[in-house]
Amino acid sequence: MYRILVTDPLSDQGLEQLTQAPDVEVSIQTALTPSELLEAIKEMDALLVRSQTKVTKEVIMAGKQLKAIGRAGVGVDNIDIPAATNNGVVVVNAPDGNTISTAEHTFAMLISMARNIPQGYRSTVEGEWNRKAFVGVELNHKTLGIIGLGRIGTELSKRAKAFNMNVLAYDPYLTEERAQKIGVTKATLDDVIASSDFITVHTPLTKETRHLINADAFRRMKEGVRILNCARGGIIQEEALYDAIQSGKVAGAALDVFESEPPGNHPLLSLPQVTATPHLGASTHEAQENVAIDVAAEVLNILRDKPFKNAVNLPSIPPELVEKLRPYQILAEKLGHFASQTTHGALNEITITYSGELSDWDTAPLTRIVLKGALSHYLSDINYVNAPHLAKERGVRVTEQKVSKAQGFTNLVTLTLKTDTQHEHTIAGTLLNGFGPRIVKIDRYSVDVQPTGHQLLIHHHDRPGAIGRVGTILGERNVNIATMQVGRTDMGGRAIMMLTVDKEIPDALIIELEELEEIQAVTAIDL
Numbered sequence: 001m002y003r004i005l006v007t008d009p010l011s012d013q014g015l016e017q018l019t020q021a022p023d024v025e026v027s028i029q030t031a032l033t034p035s036e037l038l039e040a041i042k043e044m045d046a047l048l049v050r051s052q053t054k055v056t057k058e059v060i061m062a063g064k065q066l067k068a069i070g071r072a073g074v075g076v077d078n079i080d081i082p083a084a085t086n087n088g089v090v091v092v093n094a095p096d097g098n099t100i101s102t103a104e105h106t107f108a109m110l111i112s113m114a115r116n117i118p119q120g121y122r123s124t125v126e127g128e129w130n131r132k133a134f135v136g137v138e139l140n141h142k143t144l145g146i147i148g149l150g151r152i153g154t155e156l157s158k159r160a161k162a163f164n165m166n167v168l169a170y171d172p173y174l175t176e177e178r179a180q181k182i183g184v185t186k187a188t189l190d191d192v193i194a195s196s197d198f199i200t201v202h203t204p205l206t207k208e209t210r211h212l213i214n215a216d217a218f219r220r221m222k223e224g225v226r227i228l229n230c231a232r233g234g235i236i237q238e239e240a241l242y243d244a245i246q247s248g249k250v251a252g253a254a255l256d257v258f259e260s261e262p263p264g265n266h267p268l269l270s271l272p273q274v275t276a277t278p279h280l281g282a283s284t285h286e287a288q289e290n291v292a293i294d295v296a297a298e299v300l301n302i303l304r305d306k307p308f309k310n311a312v313n314l315p316s317i318p319p320e321l322v323e324k325l326r327p328y329q330i331l332a333e334k335l336g337h338f339a340s341q342t343t344h345g346a347l348n349e350i351t352i353t354y355s356g357e358l359s360d361w362d363t364a365p366l367t368r369i370v371l372k373g374a375l376s377h378y379l380s381d382i383n384y385v386n387a388p389h390l391a392k393e394r395g396v397r398v399t400e401q402k403v404s405k406a407q408g409f410t411n412l413v414t415l416t417l418k419t420d421t422q423h424e425h426t427i428a429g430t431l432l433n434g435f436g437p438r439i440v441k442i443d444r445y446s447v448d449v450q451p452t453g454h455q456l457l458i459h460h461h462d463r464p465g466a467i468g469r470v471g472t473i474l475g476e477r478n479v480n481i482a483t484m485q486v487g488r489t490d491m492g493g494r495a496i497m498m499l500t501v502d503k504e505i506p507d508a509l510i511i512e513l514e515e516l517e518e519i520q521a522v523t524a525i526d527l
């Protein structure tokens, strides 16, 4: 039974798929204090939040069973992503469901700011009829500068164009081709700052975007510019905005978000030029239903070990690549596990070489799987999310190589592992069309081993009777040999046996085998 904690209000439709799932127990506890949250998270497999719950490192550490955090919305700045990654917790969001609502909200704020609708409303309900005080400006032919042309920025640009506005867009990832397709002018940040009548930000809050709009930026803006922030508090420096409004440089500001929420008695709210909403961008029935349904489905997929798409702390993989890589996942996992059980000493370095058809693909997801397997012998809490991080933290150098030729195979994955004892160990595997994964090389020896079940890797001297003696001892101990492979470098030299046996080999039997004169080392492997 999976236990899911929901700590912010989520739409009923989203929750329904959780409450009706036979393998899920849902606990809805909104408005928890930080210490109550630390207690409530203890036994939980997943946590679902919107933007109110602060998912700190302490919360993540307290969630000993935690596997997934779902954010019903886009921004994940209320979640400590590095802490989640380090603890192997997948963070997923619902990036698409509230795009239209937030773009519409931004546009609503843009028009209402241009026409002083909130101010006019307030004055009218207070009994005044002041038509002179609220003369506005048209949007027609004005320039809207959009900083961050992602999902919301793009939707907003369509609405602005419908109102005959010129749209300038700055986004470091915006290509000329995409700008043309959307029908906006690709601009530099300086251009947007200096040439716009309205400036709106639609970026995430990052190191680069924190205080992107600061006193210096306001100095370079047009007189009478109007500013919007329906993205994240902190992108605009609030004191600088206050000063720019007071000086007359900025004619109006429409804010849905603040550096600290709720903003309380914020100086900006005392200015008549400022209109504000309480983080309402995504607050429509449609958006809340969309994001809750999306994120609940994603979290269920994670818990049930099914594919999921919107992970924030895992690289996103295009669907066509997921399909291509899927058959290789088992091979990668088996090779990693094999390596973890047959490498002796502390791992210093692992090189993963992808050859043949694999050399043309993005193999980073396979590398995560190999690493998870290869380090699983040393680290109990390792998973796909934290494997690269834990490898780095342990000082394991990871290198990925691509080689077009695959030594006679269509594809080949080769792991070369080096330990602190200067021991170097190589394992190579391939995916045989129709037959699944095979280990085809162990150090210098060519083999053909199906990586499954209980196996014995025996290093021995190539002498008559060695194989027979191993077989006799196993037979006497009632261990049936299912398959056997022998490899040697040269006649009478070093050799290996790879046996698949029908049951787990006890330690005492390994010691007994190692006592045979021809045997150098015996390793039991479970795959």
Ligand SMILES: NC(=O)c1ccc[n+]([C@@H]2O[C@H](COP(=O)([O-])OP(=O)(O)OC[C@H]3O[C@@H](n4cnc5c(N)ncnc54)[C@H](O)[C@@H]3O)[C@@H](O)[C@H]2O)c1
Pocket: 073, 074, 075, 076, 095, 098, 099, 102, 147, 148, 149, 150, 151, 152, 153, 170, 171, 172, 173, 202, 203, 204, 205, 206, 208, 209, 230, 231, 232, 256, 257, 279, 280, 281, 282, 283
């Ligand atoms: N007010 C709300 O209720 C509400 C609702 C939804 C989303 N949001 C916020 O709106 C923002 C945008 O959401 P989205 O879904 O469009 O995200 P998105 O990821 O689709 O778009 C963000 C864009 O910002 C660009 N960007 C990143 N760094 C930049 C920089 N330094 N300068 C310029 N551009 C930069 C990215 O390239 C990307 O195109 C996020 O901060 C999100 O949290 C707020």
Ligand SMILES: O=C(O)CC[C@@H](O)C(=O)O
Pocket: 050, 051, 052, 072, 073, 074, 075, 076, 098, 279, 281, 282, 283
């Ligand atoms: O949960 C909300 O309503 C806010 C969502 C919004 O800020 C987001 O980033 O998706």
